Amino acid sequence: MLWETFRLAIQAIFRNAMRSFLTVLGIVIGVAAVISMVTVGQGSTQQVTADVEKLGTNVVMVLPGQDTMQGGPGGTADPxxxxxxxxxxxxxxxxxxxxxxxxxxxxxxxxxxxxxxxxxxxxxxxxxxxxxxxxxxxxxxxxxxxxxxxxxxxxxxxxxxxxxxxxxxxxxxxxxxxxxxxxxxxxxxxxxxxxxxxxxxxxxxxxxxxxxxxxxxxxxxxxxxxxxxxxxxxxxxxxxxxxxxxxxxxxxxxxxDFEVVDMEQFATMLSGITDILTGLLSAVAAVSLLVGGIGIMNIMLVSVTERTREIGIRLAIGAQARQVLLQFLVEAIVLSLIGGLIGIALGLALAVLGANWLSIPFTPDPGIIMLAFGFSALVGVVFGFFPARRAARLDPIEALRHE
Amino acid sequence: MNEIPQIELTGITRVYGKGEIAVRALDGIDLTVAAGEFIAIMGPSGSGKSTAMNVIGCLDSPTSGHYRFNGVEVGRLSQDQRALLRRHYLGFVFQGYNLLPRASALHNVELPLIYKGLGRAERHNAAHEALRKVGLDNRAHHDPSELSGGQQQRVAIARALVGSPQVMLADEPTGNLDTKRSIEIMEVLQDLNRSDGLTIVMVTHEEDMAEYAQRRIWMVDGRIERDERTRKAA
Known part of the structure; x- marks a missing residue:
């Protein structure tokens, strides 16, 4: 039964391939953004660590005082x-x-x-x-x-x-x-x-x-x-x-009138900045996931209205409310999972490009990928539930009469 | 020992709305249908024949009165229990065919069996068998849009049949068809009634079609006015 429901959902999604794609675009962008941000962020953190290791974590630099740095013409330069x-x-x-x-x-x-x-x-x-x-x-x-x-x-x-x-x-x-x-x-x-x-x-x-x-x-x-x-x-x-x-x-x-700089501290501070940036950008990306979820809810509601008659037929031939609920819920979940998968692929591709461009290592994190996948499933459940419940609560007589 | 009637309605009412604006679609119906009967419910529009059909088909619950199916009270069942009753004992044929568009005839016919939890091979066999009964096995892989009205209605009949129901409910099954196709459909129904002993409850406003039933129920204003045996079927 569950397998049938899954097949049914796939069929319904591909019957309206273009609309389905536009529906999941929000999720695609959200997931791609999160994946690429985090992957590039982690890559640059690794780069900082690697740089420090190349340089030697046991390196200390001694530089003339700050005045030298800022001392343009007329400025006092430390010797x-x-x-x-x-x-x-x-x-x-x-x-x-x-x-x-x-x-x-x-x-x-x-x-x-x-x-x-x-x-x-x-x-x-x-x-x-x-x-x-x-x-x-x-x-x-x-x-x-x-x-x-x-x-x-x-x-x-x-x-x-x-x-x-x-x-x-x-x-x-x-x-x-x-x-x-x-x-x-x-x-x-x-x-x-x-x-x-x-x-x-x-x-x-x-x-x-x-x-x-x-x-x-x-x-x-x-x-x-x-x-x-x-x-x-x-x-x-x-x-x-x-x-x-x-x-x-x-x-x-x-x-x-001089400075002693520890490279390790410097690196820690740098990767700290990277982490904050990654966090901020990921938060923005998470918001776009939310918006993507609302997009899915919207289209699922439209779909329920469009398929009112189909729901009526299913109810008349003996489908129970929870089976109709499950059908629409699975459809929403499959939809957002497809979005999630496309998003993960796109995000990793962007991360490869970004890593190349910034000359940092490409370090995909399975944890983040699983999280994005799980999160898109969650989006499907949360935003698919309301339309699915609406479908399940339809009166079969009314639904059959629906034009 | 008294034989238990398949369908037994006593004092059934169905009231829509409340108070002043309440509409009594069914106003005290008593009706007994034995297993293997073919009855036609007739009447002008607004007489309550469709409501009666919905109550008998367990799509709707009566406001008051008793509905016993095979001797079991089903008027007060929950929505899910009624769905199970429909799944296992009833089959529906509608005026507008109500097939799933963009799904093959075969898929439409096997749909009830998916909810019965049958495996793929079993479903396909049963669906082909049902299509054969209505003479459409060669159209199994056509979409409804590729079939004529008469063929679509026969697919719908196959869908109603596939779960081996005890009662088939047909709501104006020939309403959208010309005379020739209508006769074909009625012959299919009559054959199912005669050879398989399937109980058929049909709503129609066409005298000619009602002739195929063994019994005619006339409804006016939510009541049964006449209940008579027909010549042809007798």
């Missing part, structure tokens, strides 16, 4: 760091595994007829280790190159693609400003970061080379600190702060 400060942090704090000094600016890199404006970073081999960069080709810097400030560089994948196409860059010579330097290594691609920036878009020089040939000073703009495994990041940050205050002679009561 930069020096190589000595970097080495002091590495040597004097036991829980620091290593600290890489970083200086950077932007410049055009030229090879043959190709050129690209990119980040020029001066650092040493400690940075590759702390930021977990691997080589695709060639090698990192040699000690002699670092000490003498030789004109060599290691480039990111994006720069290679832009300047060399598919050719091997190692051994070639590129020009940065007035500096002609030999490419000795190519890094393995890390892809886009959570913030959307391309992590592979840079050229790395030995810091001495950078200071002499590009910057014209010996400033260090960032300390990229790797904390020893098992050591407390929080404790290490406190120790770095204390040492930096001491080194930069900041008196009691004076504010720090």
């Amino acid at each position: 930069m760091f020096t190589l000595r400060i970097n080495d002091a942090v590495e040597d004097q704090i036991a829980s620091v595994a290593l600290s890489a000094p970083i200086s950077q600016s932007r410049a055009r890199v030229i090879f043959g007829n190709e050129n690209r404006r990119t980040d020029i970073v001066g650092t040493d081999n400690r940075y590759f280790e702390a930021a977990r960069w691997d080589l695709n080709r060639g090698r990192f810097f040699e000690l002699s190159e670092l000490q003498s400030g030789k004109a060599v560089c290691v480039i990111g994948e994006t720069v290679r693609e832009s300047l060399f196409g598919f050719a091997d860059p190692v051994g070639e010579t590129v020009r940065i400003k007035t500096l002609s330097c030999e490419v000795v290594g190519l890094l393995k691609s890390k892809g886009a970061s959570t913030f959307g920036s391309d992590q592979d878009d840079f050229v790395i020089l030995p810091i001495k080379t950078f200071h002499r040939r590009i910057a014209g000073n010996t400033d260090v703009s960032t300390l990229f600190v790797s904390v020893r495994d098992g050591a407390s990041i929080e404790r290490t940050m406190e120790e770095i702060t204390a040492l930096m205050r001491d080194l930069r002679r900041i008196g009691r009561g004076e504010e720090d």
Whole structure:
């Protein structure tokens, strides 16, 4: 009997295929919205976590104070760091595994007829280790190159693609400003970061080379600190702060002129924002599910009126009220489940596109898919019940007389 | 031992509305129908013949009086119980055929059996058998829209038959048909009555059609005025 009812519902739905489709459109959009929002949201949360892991969860960055960031012309800039400060942090704090000094600016890199404006970073081999960069080709810097400030560089994948196409860059010579330097290594691609920036878009020089040939000073703009495994990041940050205050002679009561940033905290905060956004968008999507449900109720009511005579016939030949109720209820549920399934498919498709576009992993969540499926069934039950009850309560005599 | 009549109405009234505007569609009906009888209920419009039919067919409940079906009081049954009674003992044929559009003749005929809970194969066999009885087995897979009025009514008769009812209720079964088709339908009914012993209660306003019944009930203003045997059937 239930199977018959189900078949009957399928028949009734496909008899009016166009109308059925328009009816479930609300559910389709609602479910698709929820699925795509949540899937993309979870993907970006995973991306944040993955980024942090690539970078190392044990990374702490030391930056000059906020004033530097906002200090346009006329603004007071906090002083930069020096190589000595970097080495002091590495040597004097036991829980620091290593600290890489970083200086950077932007410049055009030229090879043959190709050129690209990119980040020029001066650092040493400690940075590759702390930021977990691997080589695709060639090698990192040699000690002699670092000490003498030789004109060599290691480039990111994006720069290679832009300047060399598919050719091997190692051994070639590129020009940065007035500096002609030999490419000795190519890094393995890390892809886009959570913030959307391309992590592979840079050229790395030995810091001495950078200071002499590009910057014209010996400033260090960032300390990229790797904390020893098992050591407390929080404790290490406190120790770095204390040492930096001491080194930069900041008196009691004076504010720090630098910042110590913990990547893990940063990532947690970022994924927190993602979660809130996902929640909000999902709430909007849920409202559209509700509207979709009302659409189904509306069409089911129309259907009951249209099929009054059919209901009369069924009652006359011995259908009980609850069998008629079941018939219309099953029809509403099947209708919204079809909507739900289309919505899930569409939502996943949108999520694949979105994930591709945002360069984040596509991570379908079976839980959310089941929930959307269950919810569309619930919509069918809730919004199908009223029309179905109306059908079941029809008087067979009146119904048979209905034109 | 007294034989229990199949249908026994005593003092049946059916009043629509209340107070001043109340309409007495049935105003005290006494009627006994034995198993295997073929009766025609006749009368002008508004005489209550359709109401009487609805009460006998358990589509409607009487306001007062007793209705015994095979000796069992059924006038006070609940809606669901009446549905079960219709499902197992009664078959309906209407003036307007009342077939499901966009469903094959076969599906229309097997519909009552779905509610009886029969399996697919069993239903198909029974439906084909019923269609054969009305001479339409070759049209089993046609939709009602592809059938003539007379054929549609025969499908409706097959649907009424398929559940092996004890009583068939026919409400103006030839009302929409020309004379030739009407005669065909009446012959089908008469044959079912004679060979299968099916009790038939038919409402009609056509004298010619009433001739096929063994007994004619004349109704006026909600009462039975005459109750007579017909020549032809006797």
